[in-house]
Amino acid sequence: MSLYATQDEKKQAAAQAALKHLxxxxxxxxxxxxxxxxxxxxxxxxxxxxAVASSEATAQRLKKLGIDVVDxxxxxxxxxxxxxxxxxxxxxxxxxxxxxxxxxxxxVASIAKKFVCxxxxxxxxxxLGHDFPLPVEVIPMARSAVARKLVALGGDPVYREGVVxxxxxxxxxxxxxxxxxALELEKTINNIPGVVCNGIFALNKxxxxxxxxxxxxxERIAI
Numbered sequence: 001m002s003l004y005a006t007q008d009e010k011k012q013a014a015a016q017a018a019l020k021h022l023x024x025x026x027x028x029x030x031x032x033x034x035x036x037x038x039x040x041x042x043x044x045x046x047x048x049x050x051a052v053a054s055s056e057a058t059a060q061r062l063k064k065l066g067i068d069v070v071d072x073x074x075x076x077x078x079x080x081x082x083x084x085x086x087x088x089x090x091x092x093x094x095x096x097x098x099x100x101x102x103x104x105x106x107x108v109a110s111i112a113k114k115f116v117c118x119x120x121x122x123x124x125x126x127x128l129g130h131d132f133p134l135p136v137e138v139i140p141m142a143r144s145a146v147a148r149k150l151v152a153l154g155g156d157p158v159y160r161e162g163v164v165x166x167x168x169x170x171x172x173x174x175x176x177x178x179x180x181x182a183l184e185l186e187k188t189i190n191n192i193p194g195v196v197c198n199g200i201f202a203l204n205k206x207x208x209x210x211x212x213x214x215x216x217x218x219e220r221i222a223i
Contacts, residue, residue, distance in 0.1 A: 001214075004214070007120055008034075008038075010121070010212035011038050014210045014211065014212040015035060016042065017217040027079055028078065029080065029081035030052070030083075031058065032055040032057060032104075037061065040061045044067070048067055050067075050068040050070045052072045052075060054083065055105075079113055080112055081108055082115075082117075084123070085119050085123055087128050087130075088123055088209055092208075095132055095201070097134075097199030098132070100160070100165050102135055102199045103197035104166060114208070116206065116207065117210070118209075120212045121214070128200070129179040133174055133175045134177055134189075136150065136173075136199065137167070137169050138170055142194025146195055147159075147172055153177065154178060155177040157173070157174045157175075183202040183203065186198060186200035186202050207221070
């Protein structure tokens with residue numbers, strides 16, 4: 001018997017549990033997605049000095065709650081970054097980008113002192129890429145050229161039609177990649193000309209994951 005009636009209740013519980021790892025009165029980086037949306041509703045109690053948003057959608061949600069959203073260029077660093085994941089493994093490596101905000105998410109995460117990931121246990125996997133395709137943000141003119149390179153790496157790239165990122169680029173979702181070494185594959189794909197960023201978060205992995213399971217919240221660190 002699960003403590004939670006729905007997946008949304010799990011997401012809400014993970015968001016609530018993350019609060020103790022986030023700064024009061026500090027500057028917080030805020031990610032994008034359904035689990036983060038539950039967290040955003042709780043942020044006023046932290047009385048943040050300001051927030052840096054990873055997407056326009058997140059910025060609008062924060063502003064509606066009266067939270068000051070600042071340009072990342074105007075801050076030297078972040079006390080913490082909090083975000084969800086499409087998949088996360090025992091190393092706290094992640095696949096992100098289901099909401100097409102992967103590049104800004106990775107940029108914001110890169111200047112944070114701590115990365116807190118909030119997920120329900122459906123996102124916890126034995127190997128990245130097994131169930132969720134890897135999103136790759138690509139400059140539009142390079143879409144076909146990048147796709148051929150991704151095929152050569154063993155993937156099956158699919159153009160995410162009708163989606164334009166906040167940066168004006170397109171997304172290729174890459175299926176059937178064998179992600180045995182997330183760090184190396186992240187670097188390899190990022191080095192393909194025309195790739196802006198890919199959704200492997202291994203260089204910028206989470207420091208702690210708040211995982212909502214049927215039995216409650218588990219705090220997990222990399223092993």
